[in-house]
Amino acid sequence: MKLPKKAVAVASALAMVGLLTSCIGGAPEAERAAITEFPDKWDDEITIDVFDELANYMGVQEGWFADVVKKKFNMKLNIIAPNVAGGGDTLYNTRVSAGNLGDLIVVGKGKKLDELVKGGLVSDSSPYYPAMENVEKFDTAVTHLNDGKDGVYAFPTSVSSIKPTEPSEGIDPTFGPYVRWDLYKQLGYPELNTLEDLLPVLKDMQDLEPTAPNGAKVYAISLFKDWDGNMMVTAKQPTTFYGYDERGFVLAKADGSDYQGLLDDDGEYLRTLKFYHEANQLGLVDPESTTQNYDTMWSKVQNGQVLFSWWPWLGQAAYNTDANTAAGKGFELAPLKDMTVFSYGAEAYGAGPVITIGSKAKDPERIAAFIDWLYSPEGTYVNNSQTMGAAGPQGLTWDLDDSGQPALTELGKQAFIGGEAEVPAEWGGGSYIDGGSTLNVSAVLPADVDKETGLPFSYKSWPSYQELVKTPLSEDWKAKMGDAPTTMDYLKDNDQLLVAPGASYTPPADPSEIETLRNQVKAVIVQYSWKMSFAGSEAEFDTLRADLQEEAKGLGYDKVLEFDMETAKAQNEAREEVAEKLG
Amino acid sequence: MREYPASRGAAGDDMTSQLVLQEVAATELEESPATEKASRKWRRQAGGRRSMGMFLCIVPFMVLVFVFSYFPLYGWIYSLFDYRPALGLSGSEFVGLQWFELLVSSPTQVAQIGQVLLNTLAISFLGIATSVLPLIFAVFLNEVRAPWFRNSVQTLTTLPNFISWVLVYMIAFSLFSSSGLVNNILNDAGLITQPLKFLDTDQNVWLTMTLWGVWKGLGWGAIIYLAAIAGIDQSLYESAKIDGAGRFQLMRYITIPQLMPTYLVLLLLSVANLLNNGMEQYFVFQNAFNKETIQVLDLYVYNIGITGNSLSMATAIGMLKSVISVVLLLTVNWIAKRVRGQSIV
Numbered sequence: 041m042k043l044p045k046k047a048v049a050v051a052s053a054l055a056m057v058g059l060l061t062s063c064i065g066g067a068p069e070a071e072r073a074a075i076t077e078f079p080d081k082w083d084d085e086i087t088i089d090v091f092d093e094l095a096n097y098m099g100v101q102e103g104w105f106a107d108v109v110k111k112k113f114n115m116k117l118n119i120i121a122p123n124v125a126g127g128g129d130t131l132y133n134t135r136v137s138a139g140n141l142g143d144l145i146v147v148g149k150g151k152k153l154d155e156l157v158k159g160g161l162v163s164d165s166s167p168y169y170p171a172m173e174n175v176e177k178f179d180t181a182v183t184h185l186n187d188g189k190d191g192v193y194a195f196p197t198s199v200s201s202i203k204p205t206e207p208s209e210g211i212d213p214t215f216g217p218y219v220r221w222d223l224y225k226q227l228g229y230p231e232l233n234t235l236e237d238l239l240p241v242l243k244d245m246q247d248l249e250p251t252a253p254n255g256a257k258v259y260a261i262s263l264f265k266d267w268d269g270n271m272m273v274t275a276k277q278p279t280t281f282y283g284y285d286e287r288g289f290v291l292a293k294a295d296g297s298d299y300q301g302l303l304d305d306d307g308e309y310l311r312t313l314k315f316y317h318e319a320n321q322l323g324l325v326d327p328e329s330t331t332q333n334y335d336t337m338w339s340k341v342q343n344g345q346v347l348f349s350w351w352p353w354l355g356q357a358a359y360n361t362d363a364n365t366a367a368g369k370g371f372e373l374a375p376l377k378d379m380t381v382f383s384y385g386a387e388a389y390g391a392g393p394v395i396t397i398g399s400k401a402k403d404p405e406r407i408a409a410f411i412d413w414l415y416s417p418e419g420t421y422v423n424n425s426q427t428m429g430a431a432g433p434q435g436l437t438w439d440l441d442d443s444g445q446p447a448l449t450e451l452g453k454q455a456f457i458g459g460e461a462e463v464p465a466e467w468g469g470g471s472y473i474d475g476g477s478t479l480n481v482s483a484v485l486p487a488d489v490d491k492e493t494g495l496p497f498s499y500k501s502w503p504s505y506q507e508l509v510k511t512p513l514s515e516d517w518k519a520k521m522g523d524a525p526t527t528m529d530y531l532k533d534n535d536q537l538l539v540a541p542g543a544s545y546t547p548p549a550d551p552s553e554i555e556t557l558r559n560q561v562k563a564v565i566v567q568y569s570w571k572m573s574f575a576g577s578e579a580e581f582d583t584l585r586a587d588l589q590e591e592a593k594g595l596g597y598d599k600v601l602e603f604d605m606e607t608a609k610a611q612n613e614a615r616e617e618v619a620e621k622l623g
Numbered sequence: 624m625r626e627y628p629a630s631r632g633a634a635g636d637d638m639t640s641q642l643v644l645q646e647v648a649a650t651e652l653e654e655s656p657a658t659e660k661a662s663r664k665w666r667r668q669a670g671g672r673r674s675m676g677m678f679l680c681i682v683p684f685m686v687l688v689f690v691f692s693y694f695p696l697y698g699w700i701y702s703l704f705d706y707r708p709a710l711g712l713s714g715s716e717f718v719g720l721q722w723f724e725l726l727v728s729s730p731t732q733v734a735q736i737g738q739v740l741l742n743t744l745a746i747s748f749l750g751i752a753t754s755v756l757p758l759i760f761a762v763f764l765n766e767v768r769a770p771w772f773r774n775s776v777q778t779l780t781t782l783p784n785f786i787s788w789v790l791v792y793m794i795a796f797s798l799f800s801s802s803g804l805v806n807n808i809l810n811d812a813g814l815i816t817q818p819l820k821f822l823d824t825d826q827n828v829w830l831t832m833t834l835w836g837v838w839k840g841l842g843w844g845a846i847i848y849l850a851a852i853a854g855i856d857q858s859l860y861e862s863a864k865i866d867g868a869g870r871f872q873l874m875r876y877i878t879i880p881q882l883m884p885t886y887l888v889l890l891l892l893s894v895a896n897l898l899n900n901g902m903e904q905y906f907v908f909q910n911a912f913n914k915e916t917i918q919v920l921d922l923y924v925y926n927i928g929i930t931g932n933s934l935s936m937a938t939a940i941g942m943l944k945s946v947i948s949v950v951l952l953l954t955v956n957w958i959a960k961r962v963r964g965q966s967i968v
Binding site for chain 2: 127128129130132133134136137152155156158159161265327328330331552553555556557559560563566567568569570571574590591593594595596
């Protein structure tokens with residue numbers, strides 16, 4: 041009996057080790073003295089880990105942006121991107137369990153940020169805040185974000201001095217029915233009264249161009265599955281043409297005039313599913329939709345295999361190249377008579393993601409200086425993502441002309457209009473596009489105005505750029521649309537834009553039970569949405585719809601909907617409040 | 624040359640007999656009452672020393688079993704909390720049996736778990752039903768006369784075992800997707816106008832999954848039978864031939880009965896793995912259309928815990944697996960007791 045006792049002792053020792061290692065937390069950090077100025081020079085080079093929930097690139101930042109950061113801060117950025125790693129929150133969970141998420145962290149505010157603050161994984165930047173003079177310009181937003189927290193734990197993103205009742209988008213809306221304008225023109229610009237009118241038009245367009253230049257079959261609509269969340273993401277998009285956006289399982293209208301449950305019989309979501317179902321019956325939906333991801337679909341749009349897009353940043357960005365637009369081919373907005381497109385108002389106190397410093401950061405002072413720089417005019421020009429219209433470093437891609445107006449340089453024209461340019465060696469060399477900031481977070485909104493030039497930071501809004509990108513396609517569209525200078529102007533002038541005031545509303549964290557129910561219900565919703573879109577007959581569609589409603593309700597849909605409904609209404613109150621206060 | 628081994632053998636014999644003598648002496652000593660106490664002490668010490676050595680030999684394995692089989696049970700505690708990784712277990716809220724209540728709270732939820740168990744068992748039983756295929760394959764392969772052909776068939780069929788499921792899915796995708804090879808051929812031949820949906824359908828999912836499993840595992844499964852066939856006593860075949868048995872009769876009456884013990888052992892082992900039918904295969908093949916019929920227990924736990932980010936709930940469901948395994952074990956044990964009169968555990 042002696043030996044088993046020893047075995048027990050060994051076993052319990054092992055158990056203790058296990059328990060202890062799981063209990064070791066971070067040591068309390070030393071109190072730091074407040075500073076009012078950052079040093080100009082940093083002696084030793086460091087590489088910081090950037091945990092960035094928005095980044096679509098994993099690895100060390102390279103190219104001209106890396107060069108700028110290196111010269112200014114003697115620092116390299118090692119980007120850790122859960123989007124690239126995949127597996128949902130697995131990477132986040134693993135890293136927070138280990139007690140170190142990263143040195144610089146870009147994460148959603150609300151539940152995650154609160155957890156990180158509570159769990160001691162992010163640090164208080166109060167000692168550096170007095171020195172952060174660029175961030176200070178947005179002090180209201182910073183204060184609002186850190187309200188109720190004992191210190192300055194996070195910095196808001198997408199801040200601006202634009203009114204919250206004004207769109208945050210520049211010249212293009214976020215959503216809108218975009219079609220291949222050249223084919224639409226050939227059909228004689230048929231009138232579109234409502235969403236369903238698109239079906240026969242798309243059918244005719246597809247008949248006009250049955251095969252793409254690469255020989256592949258053209259399908260008017262191509263869907264993808266990898267962004268699906270609370271619902272089938274491509275089925276939500278057409279609801280935005282009518283001013284709705286999702287808040288959990290609720291579709292809430294931007295002006296607070298209507299709230300729909302996702303599965304309401306006469307709701308917009310089921311209407312879209314029906315739309316896809318009918319489109320599929322007409323042979324308009326790409327059969328590969330069910331298996332492909334965004335990248336595959338993107339390259340199909342690029343190759344001219346797709347004729348409809350929910351977003352300008354898909355259809356136009358992928359297909360409207362120099363060569364195509366010169367030939368009059370490309371995506372443009374084809375307005376539906378009854379649409380009121382949803383637009384995100386400029387967030388008064390910043391958008392959903394926030395920037396924060398990890399509690400185990402190597403050199404928090406330098407990181408604070410880096411964050412501050414992101415809010416400076418220089419940082420805004422350089423850091424914003426290229427699809428948002430970031431102009432790049434002054435002197436490389438753009439400069440002020442004789443009259444003090446910003447204009448693209450030759451290299452800028454090559455990069456932004458031609459699609460690629462080689463960066464000279466003194467700027468770090470390499471491809472311009474690949475060398476751009478991979479942080480993919482806008483500290484300051486690109487639509488915000490630079491006080492120096494009096495024009496927005498985004499090059500797309502500069503008159504000099506507008507002049508450059510005149511093409512037969514855009515001229516044709518403008519002529520048809522009553523000479524509207526941009527899509528946004530057209531929508532505003534025709535009262536077809538519904539701006540949701542940017543209240544920077546943070547929805548309350550789901551209680552754990554709601555969260556669990558939601559995760560199960562949403563899996564069912566996504567699963568059935570796809571089945572319904574590809575149902576073989578109308579009768580099958582109706583059976584699937586009934587099954588979906590029954591199964592979702594059985595799993596607790598109503599309970600989650602009730603919770604979301606309250607959140608949606610609270611969000612609307614916040615919107616009304618901010619519109620009244622700052623609008 | 625001849626004497627050397629002989630003498631060694633003799634020496635060995637001598638040593639053995641010496642040992643025997645010692646043993647006898649020890650027994651004799653034991654019998655004398657005067658020295659009984661001392662001898663018992665000596666024996667206990669020797670025995671202790673010997674079993675200590677034995678114990679040290681198995682310690683590594685005990686540690687392994689403990690670390691990988693018992694220590695993880697500590698993780699069950701997560702099912703009683705609302706675990707948030709950022710806060711750690713100590714910072715997370717204790718919720719008692721909330722997750723277990725949630726599991727049985729709605730009929731739909733129960734039906735979903737029922738469907739998952741049905742999928743798991745159905746695919747497992749189909750797997751067991753097809754476990755006879757490698758045996759048949761091995762028997763026939765053994766009959767192939769040309770060695771080069773036999774060897775190349777064996778190599779080619781074993782190879783898929785070493786391909787990961789992700790790559791298998793790539794193969795499946797390029798063959799069977801709506802723009803895959805098969806659909807293209809059928810389309811070009813004018814047999815179909817709309818691509819057939821092989822992958823994104825809920826038809827015959829259990830069957831196709833089993834077939835993929837067979838394709839991947841057939842050659843590998845056959846190896847052990849081929850080895851067993853090589854071990855069959857050739858005189859059995861010779862005497863059967865003398866009795867006038869033909870080729871198929873040899874297979875029917877000699878090879879297959881000789882392989883039966885091996886087959887039964889493997890069958891028993893696969894029954895023990897009934898619930899463990901893995902998840903990689905189903906994970907890569909799952910999509911919105913086949914999800915209902917492809918979700919096996921392990922995949923369900925993954926979908927809820929990792930994809931759905933409900934770690935505590937997933938732990939609770941994972942425990943279900945252990946409970947069912949224990950029930951299965953007890954059932955098999957009960958059957959064994961009934962049939963053979965002695966229990967396994």
